[in-house]
Amino acid sequence: MDGILQIVTVVSALLTVVAILLQQRGASLGAGFGSSGELFTTRRGIDKNLFEVTIVFAVIFVLSILVGLILPAPL
Secondary structure, eight states, rough: OOHHHHHHHHHHHHHHHHHHHHOOOOOOGGGGTOOOOOOOOOOOHHHHHHHHHHHHHHHHHHHHHHHHSSSOOOO
16 A cells, blocks of 8 residues: 555656646746736636646645555554
8 A cells, every 4th residue: 555655646746747847827037037928817728627637636646645644654
């Protein structure tokens, strides 16, 4: 059980990082400092799906960490 939980944690962490890096918002250098002149209203299409998948991966990651903390370690 402990090995499966570790695999789930690592895979969900990697998928969360990949999903975050795939999202493009304000790709210019100025956007990182808040000087982007673009207006974003709503997410549509694949951007919305990627956003929701990112949330799912992050929740799985957090839950796997919490389950790992709650379950007793084998002797």
